[in-house]
Structure formats: C-alpha cells, structure tokens
Amino acid sequence: MSNLYSLPSEIRQLCRTSMLDTPTPGMALGFVQANLVVLPYSLAFEFLLFCQRNPKPCLILDVTEVGDYEPKIIAPGADIRTDLPRYRVFRHGELVEEITDISSFWRSDLVAFLVGCSFYFENAMLNSGLPVRHVEEEKNVPMYKTNIECIPTQKFSSPLVVSMRPLPANQVVRAVEVTSRYYKAHGSPVHIGSPDAIGIKELERPDYGDAVTVREGEVPVFWACGVTTQTAIFQAKPELAITHSPGHMFISDLKDEFLTF
Amino acid sequence: MSNLYSLPSEIRQLCRTSMLDTPTPGMALGFVQANLVVLPYSLAFEFLLFCQRNPKPCLILDVTEVGDYEPKIIAPGADIRTDLPRYRVFRHGELVEEITDISSFWRSDLVAFLVGCSFYFENAMLNSGLPVRHVEEEKNVPMYKTNIECIPTQKFSSPLVVSMRPLPANQVVRAVEVTSRYYKAHGSPVHIGSPDAIGIKELERPDYGDAVTVREGEVPVFWACGVTTQTAIFQAKPELAITHSPGHMFISDLKDEFLTF
Numbered sequence: 001m002s003n004l005y006s007l008p009s010e011i012r013q014l015c016r017t018s019m020l021d022t023p024t025p026g027m028a029l030g031f032v033q034a035n036l037v038v039l040p041y042s043l044a045f046e047f048l049l050f051c052q053r054n055p056k057p058c059l060i061l062d063v064t065e066v067g068d069y070e071p072k073i074i075a076p077g078a079d080i081r082t083d084l085p086r087y088r089v090f091r092h093g094e095l096v097e098e099i100t101d102i103s104s105f106w107r108s109d110l111v112a113f114l115v116g117c118s119f120y121f122e123n124a125m126l127n128s129g130l131p132v133r134h135v136e137e138e139k140n141v142p143m144y145k146t147n148i149e150c151i152p153t154q155k156f157s158s159p160l161v162v163s164m165r166p167l168p169a170n171q172v173v174r175a176v177e178v179t180s181r182y183y184k185a186h187g188s189p190v191h192i193g194s195p196d197a198i199g200i201k202e203l204e205r206p207d208y209g210d211a212v213t214v215r216e217g218e219v220p221v222f223w224a225c226g227v228t229t230q231t232a233i234f235q236a237k238p239e240l241a242i243t244h245s246p247g248h249m250f251i252s253d254l255k256d257e258f259l260t261f
Numbered sequence: 262m263s264n265l266y267s268l269p270s271e272i273r274q275l276c277r278t279s280m281l282d283t284p285t286p287g288m289a290l291g292f293v294q295a296n297l298v299v300l301p302y303s304l305a306f307e308f309l310l311f312c313q314r315n316p317k318p319c320l321i322l323d324v325t326e327v328g329d330y331e332p333k334i335i336a337p338g339a340d341i342r343t344d345l346p347r348y349r350v351f352r353h354g355e356l357v358e359e360i361t362d363i364s365s366f367w368r369s370d371l372v373a374f375l376v377g378c379s380f381y382f383e384n385a386m387l388n389s390g391l392p393v394r395h396v397e398e399e400k401n402v403p404m405y406k407t408n409i410e411c412i413p414t415q416k417f418s419s420p421l422v423v424s425m426r427p428l429p430a431n432q433v434v435r436a437v438e439v440t441s442r443y444y445k446a447h448g449s450p451v452h453i454g455s456p457d458a459i460g461i462k463e464l465e466r467p468d469y470g471d472a473v474t475v476r477e478g479e480v481p482v483f484w485a486c487g488v489t490t491q492t493a494i495f496q497a498k499p500e501l502a503i504t505h506s507p508g509h510m511f512i513s514d515l516k517d518e519f520l521t522f
Contacts, residue, residue: 045306048313049324053334063310065415073314073412151334154326183444 003027008075008251012083021085021100023247025119030256032185033249034061034074034114035226036084037233038102038242041066043155044111050156050232051115057150057160057228059116059184061252067108074252080112086245093237102242110240116185117226117249118163120256121178125165128178133166133212140247141165142206143225147199148190150228158232162190162222164203166214175221184259191222198222208246264288269336269512273344282346282361284508286380291517293335293446294510295322295375296487297345298494299363299503302327304416305372311417311493312376318411318421318489320377320445322513328369335513341373347506354498363503371501377446378487378510379424381517382439386426389439394427394473401508402426403467404486408460409451411489419493423451423483425464427475436482445520452483459483469507 003011003020008031014020024033039047044066051058062071069081081103089097089105118141122132134141141163148160167175172192180188191198203220204211208227214220233241244250264272264281269292275281285294300308305327312319323332330342342364350358350366379402383393395402402424409421428436433453441449452459464481465472469488475481494502505511 041306045302045309048306048309052309052313052321052324060313063313 004029008253009077011251012075012078015085015100016079016082018100021248024085024249024251025247028251030123032061032074032252032254032256032259033117033119034252035117035229036080036087036242036244036250037113037115037229038080038110039113039233039238040240041109041111043236043238046153046155047113050150050153051113051229053151053153054228056186056190056224057226059186060113061116061184061254062114064112066111069106069112071112071114071250071252074114074254075250076253080250081106084244084248084250086248088243088245090233090241090243092239093234098245105240105242114250114252115226115229116259118186118223120185120259121182123256124178124182125175128174130167130171130175130178134210137212139210139212141209142203142211143208143227144195144200145207145231150232155236156232157235158228160190161208161225161227161231162198163209163225164206164220164222166212166218166220169217169219172219172221179223181260186224189221189223193219195220265290269514270338272512273336273339276346276361277340277343279361282509285346285510285512286508289512291384293322293513293515293517293520294378294380295335295513296378296490297341297348297503297505297511298374298376298490299341299371300374300494300499301501302370302372304497304499307414307416308374311411311414312374312490314412314414315489317447317451317485318487320447321374322377322445322515323375325373327372330367330373332373332375332511332513335375335515336511337514341511342367345505345509345511347509349504349506351494351502351504353500354495359506366501366503375511375513376487376490377520379447379484381446381520382443384517385439385443386436389435391428391432391436391439395471398473400471400473402470403464403472404469404488405456405461406468406492411493416497417493418496419489421451422469422486422488422492423459424470424486425467425481425483427473427479427481430478430480433480433482440484442521447485450482450484454480456481
C-alpha cells in the first residue's frame with residue numbers, strides 16, 4: 001500500500017489503530033511533516049526559548065497547552081500520543097523504550113512541541129528540477145554535527161546539526177533561491193562548499209543518516225537540521241523526554257506552501 | 262540635539278544617565294527598535310507561546326534569561342532596567358507608575374521580552390519612494406483594534422491590533438512587496454481596503470495613536486501591530502508587568518536588514 005496520496009488524517013488514523021508503524025517520507029505528499037519533542041512543563045519555557053533563538057534548525061510549528069495532546073493549530077482533532085508511527089522514550093538522556101503509542105507515559109504536566117523538518121523544501125527542489133541525491137539513492141539524508149554552536153539557554157545547548165545535499169556547481173544559486181522561500185522550514189542553506197570550514201572531517205561518515213554519492217563537479221550544500229533539537233535534549237538530560245523515532249514523523253494538515261513567506 | 266545618526270549604545274547611555282527621556286522614533290536611524298514586555302517567570306512560557314502563535318503582531322527579537330536584564334542577542338552589555346527612555350509599570354492590568362528607571366522593581370523571577378515594531382519597514386517604504394502619511398504629518402501612526410482574534414493560549418488572548426498607512430491604489434502592490442521582506446517585523450499587510458471588513462468602524466477615530474489624512478484615490482492598508490502584546494497583557498492582568506512607554510522604545514544593535522529574509 002502506497003500512502004503517497006493519502007490525506008494526513010488517514011495516515012494518523014492508521015497510526016492510531018496500529019495499522020502503520022513505518023517511516024513517513026513520501027506519505028501524504030504536499031503536507032507538512034513534523035518532528036515531535038515532548039518535555040515536562042518545568043523545561044517548556046527554556047526549550048521554547050532555545051528554539052526561538054535558533055529558528056533555522058528548530059522551527060516551531062505548534063506547541064500544545066500544558067497537559068494537552070492535541071496540536072490544535074496544525075492538526076485539529078489529532079492526538080500526538082497515538083498518531084505517529086513510532087516513538088522513542090528517554091529518561092535522563094538515555095533511550096529506554098521504542099514504542100508505537102505513548103498514552104501510558106502521558107502526564108498532566110507534559111508539553112508537546114512540533115518542529116519543522118526538511119521534507120517540504122525537498123519537494124520544492126524536485127519541482128524545480130534540482131537533484132536530491134538521497135532521494136535518488138533511496139537513502140536517509142546524511143547529517144553531520146558541526147563546529148557551529150547554537151545560541152544556548154541555561155539548560156539547553158547543542159552544536160548545529162546540518163543535512164547535506166550535493167548539487168552541480170551551476171545549480172547552487174538556484175537551490176538557495178528555492179529553499180530560501182521556506183523560511184518556516186530551515187530555509188536557506190547555512191553553508192556552501194568546504195565541509196572542513198564547519199568542522200566536518202569526512203563527508204563519507206555522517207553522524208546520522210546515510211552517506212550519499214558526491215559526483216565530480218558537485219558542491220556539498222548544508223542546511224540546518226531539526227535533529228539539533230534532539231542533541232540539545234540529550235545534553236540537558238531531562239528526567240523524561242519523548243520524541244518521534246527517526247523518520248517516523250507527525251503528518252500535519254498544513255500544506256507545504258504554508259511554510260513560505 | 263538630534264540623535265538621528267547616534268549609535269544605539271550612545272542612545273542607551275543617555276537613557277541610563279537620565280539625559281534622555283523622549284520618544285525614540287528617528288533616533289539611531291537604521292537600527293532596530295523594540296517593544297519591551299517584562300513579566301514574572303510564572304507567565305513566561307505562556308507569553309512566549311502566545312507570541313510564537315501570533316508572529317505577525319508579536320515578533321520576538323530577544324528574551325532574557327530568568328532574572329537577567331541583559332538582552333545578550335540584540336544588544337550585549339545593555340541593561341533593560343535603565344536603557345529605555347521611559348517605562349510603564351502595571352499591577353493586575355492597571356497602570357500604577359510611569360518612570361525612567363525600573364531598577365527598584367527588578368526581581369530575580371522576571372523575564373524581559375523584546376518584541377519587533379514597525380519602524381524598520383517604514384524606512385524601507387520611504388527608501389522605495391512610498392508615502393508614510395503619519396511621518397509626513399508628524400503624527401503617531403493610527404492603530405485600531407480589529408475583529409480578528411489572535412490565536413489564544415490559556416492565559417493570553419487579544420484582538421489583533423493593526424496600524425494603518427494610506428497608499429495610492431497604484432502603489433499598494435509595491436508596498437506589499439517591500440514590507441513582505443521584513444518577515445521578522447510584521448512583514449506583509451494583514452488587510453487591504455475596506456476597514457469595515459476587519460471590524461473598524463471609523464478610520465478617523467483610531468483606538469491608539471493619531472488619525473491621518475486619507476486622500477481621494479488612496480486605499481487604507483493595515484499591518485499587524487506590536488501593541489497587540491500589550492492588549493494581551495491587559496487581558497491577562499498579571500500581578501506585575503512592565504512595558505516601555507508608547508514610542509519610548511529600546512534601541513538594539515541590530516541593523517534593519519537583519520529582519521529580512
């Protein structure tokens with residue numbers, strides 16, 4: 001079963017009834033997918049502040065009221081406890097469980113943050129005739145920790161994590177133009193060219209995801225990546241944190257174009 | 262003394278030493294001026310969330326750490342307790358004092374929010390040859406409460422407050438283009454044309470600021486306004502809130518162009 005043309009609500013219903021627990025790239029094409037971060041209220045202000053200070057990697061799409069599990073703005077009626085295919089539960093920064101339903105972990109002091117990811121501007125790149133190598137090679141996008149520090153708060157800090165897409169030199173400017181419009185979703189690249197300049201030693205060994213082919217004459221182009229929120233959480237080691245499993249995103253009712261200026 | 266070409270740090274020093282307590286429009290031209298909102302930490306998450314949900318009127322430029330009075334991101338070394346020309350202190354939503362220094366009110370649980378205002382895109386409009394009527398007429402910009410509700414949080418809600426600038430019909434599209442770039446500062450208009458459509462009965466009677474002349478063949482154009490943060494605070498009636506006095510803004514070290522995509 002392909003879910004390319006399913007509606008977001010249909011995908012969420014499949015998750016809720018345990019009929020779907022696979023990665024979501026390519027599902028409900030044209031609708032915004034989001035990273036999930038759930039934290040106790042005691043950390044909510046600081047985490048929101050960390051995201052506000054670092055909007056390129058940590059673009060907030062929705063935040064639930066304290067104790068509420070409905071993302072009212074981007075998916076009214078949805079339930080973030082059940083409507084993602086797969087979750088990870090962390091205690092003091094350590095992964096303790098990977099599950100398909102977090103209802104039993106829910107508490108009245110939890111706050112859910114839905115954070116932008118880069119799937120949308122990849123659609124825009126493809127629509128503009130730009131290559132997206134990891135899509136061509138059917139891999140996960142390669143991601144790297146950099147030597148660029150995010151602006152910290154007292155409790156949250158992280159190196160900026162970036163994703164990389166190689167582009168023919170004569171298409172780099174077009175890629176900047178196309179992705180810049182998506183300012184609510186990472187937007188323009190943070191770096192073009194030398195990986196070494198941002199502290200990346202080997203393109204062939206990404207910190208997350210899969211290595212992809214960089215062809216003769218191609219330039220690596222780097223965008224801020226939502227995984228930055230997760231590295232910030234690991235550093236803070238909260239008593240409880242829940243995230244989506246990598247690639248198993250929340251599918252919202254927003255259309256991609258909502259994220260452009 | 263004109264402060265048109267003063268540096269932001271010079272203006273702040275004048276405020277700090279009680280040598281300046283007048284409105285700031287036209288000072289330190291080209292540098293970003295900001296609204297100030299100070300609230301207790303108990304309301305900080307909800308207020309930040311209200312701003313995150315309503316970025317067009319409530320664009321956050323900086324938030325201090327709890328108890329800290331230095332806006333490290335937009336003006337390192339500044340002190341928001343002394344570096345604005347004039348402040349208003351509210352208790353339970355009621356104005357209790359208008360003063361030039363809030364040091365005696367400072368507490369270790371206070372958080373300061375610096376929120377964008379519309380001065381920057383007015384410079385951009387003028388640079389593009391577009392008229393800004395209240396500048397021509399040396400008045401305050403006219404502002405109106407609308408029938409558009411902001412997305413509320415549990416404690417904060419407000420009608421959207423807008424500012425109005427009349428434009429010749431053939432310059433309206435250009436005004437949309439020019440101001441859209443300033444997405445970190447209200448950005449594009451929220452409404453063009455009929456005031457009645459957004460609940461404004463009489464253009465001649467603004468809720469805040471001054472009425473301006475609308476000439477034959479001109480169209481009223483409405484932008485989201487930072488005063489919305491203040492109406493949200495009045496509705497929430499916090500035990501303590503401190504804001505700048507109208508027009509007496511915080512002048513940051515950011516250049517206007519920082520606020521564009």
